[in-house]
Amino acid sequence: xxxxxxxxxxxxxxxxxxxxxxxxxxxxxxxxxxxxxxxxxxxxxxxxxxxxxxxxxxxxxxxxxxxxxxxxxxxxxxxxxxxxxxxxxxxxxxxxxxxxxxxxxxxxxxxxxxxxxxxxxxxxxxxxxxxxxxxxxxxxxxxxxxxxxxxxxxxxxxxxxxxxxxxxxxxxxxxxxxxxxxxxxxxxxxxxxxxxxxxxxxxxxxxxxxxxx
Numbered sequence: 001x002x003x004x005x006x007x008x009x010x011x012x013x014x015x016x017x018x019x020x021x022x023x024x025x026x027x028x029x030x031x032x033x034x035x036x037x038x039x040x041x042x043x044x045x046x047x048x049x050x051x052x053x054x055x056x057x058x059x060x061x062x063x064x065x066x067x068x069x070x071x072x073x074x075x076x077x078x079x080x081x082x083x084x085x086x087x088x089x090x091x092x093x094x095x096x097x098x099x100x101x102x103x104x105x106x107x108x109x110x111x112x113x114x115x116x117x118x119x120x121x122x123x124x125x126x127x128x129x130x131x132x133x134x135x136x137x138x139x140x141x142x143x144x145x146x147x148x149x150x151x152x153x154x155x156x157x158x159x160x161x162x163x164x165x166x167x168x169x170x171x172x173x174x175x176x177x178x179x180x181x182x183x184x185x186x187x188x189x190x191x192x193x194x195x196x197x198x199x200x201x202x203x204x205x206x207x208x209x210x211x212x213x
Contacts, residue, residue: 006070006173009050013073016051026201027113028133031057033197034111037209038062042108045132047097052078052090058111058195059090067092069098104131109138114205116143116182126189133212139191140209147178148204152193159202179206186210200207 012019017107020027023099031054038044042062051074053071059065062127067090069075082090093099110129129139146158164170179184179198184205186193191210199205 006072008171009069009071010073013051013071013077015122016077017053020050020053023201024066026199030113030142030199032209033207034187035060035132037138037140039110042134043106044109044111045107046100047112047129047154048112049078050074052081054111054113055090055092056081056085056087057213058089062089064089064091066090068097069094070096074198083121083140097125097132102132103111105134105137106139107132107142108134112139112141114142114144116141116185116200117146117177118172119175123174123189130189130191130212135212136211138209139186139212141186142199142207143177143182144176145179145182145204145206147176147181150204151202154202179204182206182208 011043012073022172030138037060038058038061038063038065043063044058044062046058046065046067049055049069052067055065055067055078056095058136067078069078072094078092082092102146110133150158161170182194183193192212193208193210193211195209197207199207
């Protein structure tokens with residue numbers, strides 16, 4: 001499944017930014033909310049960084065941000081952006097969060113925008129995020145909640161995704177979360193949620209800031 005997922009995102013890499021333009025105002029707000037929790041000395045992991053647009057925005061005002069993505073082509077695009085902007089406090093790598101190069105308790109913050117709903121091994125990943133955070137470190141995430149309110153157009157698109165997924169054409173795993181489910185998932189791994197806000201942009205999502213106890 002990992003290889004299929006990687007190939008899927010590799011194919012999306014060149015057109016990913018253009019497909020994300022519609023969500024730019026939402027993510028601008030999310031970045032602003034996130035940066036309130038980041039300080040100059042922080043080491044940050046941006047898990048599922050895609051083409052690095054948000055990683056670059058997170059880098060200002062932190063010590064170092066490492067962008068991680070399963071897709072080689074996404075990382076290639078992200079690296080081009082970093083080099084063009086000549087930003088020194090960012091690194092990127094292709095791989096999974098279980099990469100042995102990451103030491104336990106090595107990050108002040110782990111960011112995961114729009115990825116938890118795609119995780120087949122969500123319990124293991126949340127536990128891994130807990131392990132990678134320093135005590136008192138923050139896990140900051142946005143998660144799409146497909147059980148909750150959707151605009152009519154988005155509902156039709158989502159039903160079409162489910163149909164082609166049954167045919168084996170759409171390789172991504174989809175967790176059918178409500179906002180309550182996401183909160184419970186994070187709470188159950190010894191995190192304390194310090195901020196949670198519903199966000200609606202055709203699909204209900206939840207922005208959560210949780211502290212490692």
